Amino acid sequence: MSFVKRVSSAVKASYWVIGLMVATVVVLAAPTAAQASPLPIMHWGWNQSSTWWSGSIQVSQGYGCTYVPHEPYPPSWKGSCPSSAPRFHSGIDIGMGCNTTIVTPVPVVVVAIGGITATGARYSGGIDGGAGSGFGPYYPTLRLPDGHDVILGHVNKTLATRGQTVAAGQPIAVSGTQGNSSGCHLHFEVRAGGGGLFSDVDPTPFLTLANTPPPPPSHPIVNQAHGLCLDAAAQTVWNDGGIVQLWSCVGASQHNQQWYSVGNEIRNLMDGKCLDADWGGDGSYGGKVQMWSCNNGPNQQWVLNGSGQYVNQAHGLCLDADWGGDGTNGGKVQLWGCNSGPNQKWVPPSGPTSYTYHVVAPGGSLNERSAPSTSATYEGTLPNGATINIVCQTSGSSLNGSSIWDRLTNGYYVSDYYTSTPNFATWSPPIPHC
Numbered sequence: 001m002s003f004v005k006r007v008s009s010a011v012k013a014s015y016w017v018i019g020l021m022v023a024t025v026v027v028l029a030a031p032t033a034a035q036a037s038p039l040p041i042m043h044w045g046w047n048q049s050s051t052w053w054s055g056s057i058q059v060s061q062g063y064g065c066t067y068v069p070h071e072p073y074p075p076s077w078k079g080s081c082p083s084s085a086p087r088f089h090s091g092i093d094i095g096m097g098c099n100t101t102i103v104t105p106v107p108v109v110v111v112a113i114g115g116i117t118a119t120g121a122r123y124s125g126g127i128d129g130g131a132g133s134g135f136g137p138y139y140p141t142l143r144l145p146d147g148h149d150v151i152l153g154h155v156n157k158t159l160a161t162r163g164q165t166v167a168a169g170q171p172i173a174v175s176g177t178q179g180n181s182s183g184c185h186l187h188f189e190v191r192a193g194g195g196g197l198f199s200d201v202d203p204t205p206f207l208t209l210a211n212t213p214p215p216p217p218s219h220p221i222v223n224q225a226h227g228l229c230l231d232a233a234a235q236t237v238w239n240d241g242g243i244v245q246l247w248s249c250v251g252a253s254q255h256n257q258q259w260y261s262v263g264n265e266i267r268n269l270m271d272g273k274c275l276d277a278d279w280g281g282d283g284s285y286g287g288k289v290q291m292w293s294c295n296n297g298p299n300q301q302w303v304l305n306g307s308g309q310y311v312n313q314a315h316g317l318c319l320d321a322d323w324g325g326d327g328t329n330g331g332k333v334q335l336w337g338c339n340s341g342p343n344q345k346w347v348p349p350s351g352p353t354s355y356t357y358h359v360v361a362p363g364g365s366l367n368e369r370s371a372p373s374t375s376a377t378y379e380g381t382l383p384n385g386a387t388i389n390i391v392c393q394t395s396g397s398s399l400n401g402s403s404i405w406d407r408l409t410n411g412y413y414v415s416d417y418y419t420s421t422p423n424f425a426t427w428s429p430p431i432p433h434c
């Protein structure tokens with residue numbers, strides 16, 4: 001076929017290495033329900049308001065299991081994390097710029113600063129004490145009215161003295177990047193009163209986070225050659241130059257596979273960065289596609305044409321899933337001369353939310369089930385020829401050689417074997433995976 005590209009073995013080898021490298025990361029994106037661990041996988045938030053700061057600021061790392069280096073491993077008594085996210089983040093990181101004022105919403109007692117109390121003793125066994133602490137030398141430990149302790153990690157300054165009681169509504173600290181920190185942010189941690197490392201609890205209720213404003217409507221972008229999703233690799237999503245790849249569609253809860261449009265920009269819901277054709281290489285076939293801060297450049301402008309292709313406005317090349325590797329997780333996304341291949345066709349952000357097909361059951365009817373299995377609860381019958389609106393496809397019990405099931409707009413499932421979708425034993429792009 002004309003759209004099959006020849007890829008040199010050297011190029012193939014190089015991106016297979018990339019695929020392997022990122023593989024351990026994006027496994028994280030698996031739904032938490034699939035994990036046996038009682039510990040949460042870290043979550044991500046759109047801009048959040050809180051009683052502890054003014055305005056809305058993005059959560060940059062959630063509480064729970066993480067792959068992020070330098071975080072500690074949880075002790076066995078606290079539960080285990082999956083091998084894909086073996087470390088544990090004991091607080092919530094807020095992407096707060098330097099010297100942002102943090103206000104206490106409740107009256108607090110400053111029981112320690114830098115892990116040192118008013119009497120000069122090390123607090124909670126001194127685990128976090130001293131200038132060498134991971135939280136820096138100025139972080140306060142605040143006793144809440146309910147007896148918990150709050151730690152404000154990495155701050156540049158605490159605006160109170162040791163032992164002082166600070167009233168509700170008063171500034172308590174200014175953010176910074178002290179200690180073990182890669183940039184200005186607030187590490188907000190809640191512990192049992194007087195507790196040390198790993199007495200932490202999920203700080204979410206204490207922050208009273210609220211989405212402000214709510215996230216924009218977003219959608220997956222699904223490649224029609226293999227039904228894989230455009231994915232900003234979680235490992236690098238916060239960096240300019242972050243990896244863009246293909247990955248199994250994991251659902252709307254994982255923001256790194258959700259995209260929204262601003263003009264001709266395609267922005268990622270997790271980090272708000274733009275899908276970007278690398279200036280250095282976007283004039284040639286195989287040019288790099290990456291994540292970058294939005295800057296209005298023509299290399300960040302993508303126009304969806306009538307063929308379902310995204311055409312980059314810097315050089316007129318198309319967003320392309322490398323035919324040599326796009327059937328696998330970690331497959332390369334690149335620029336290429338526009339052609340007729342399905343590997344250059346994507347479900348646009350404004351694409352349909354369901355896909356219309358028909359029941360094909362000559363002389364019979366099709367059962368709707370509560371789950372993708374012939375043994376799931378029977379929910380109803382669709383006659384031969386009935387119109388069905390498919391939201392997504394998933395795999396389930398096998399029927400006549402097909403394990404593909406279609407989820408309908410009413411939430412029920414039907415075996416794909418008895419529908420008019422193009423394939424019955426495999427996925428039928430552009431229908432996304434559930």
Ligand SMILES: [Zn+2]
Pocket residue numbers: 061089091092093186187188
């Ligand atoms: Zn942190």
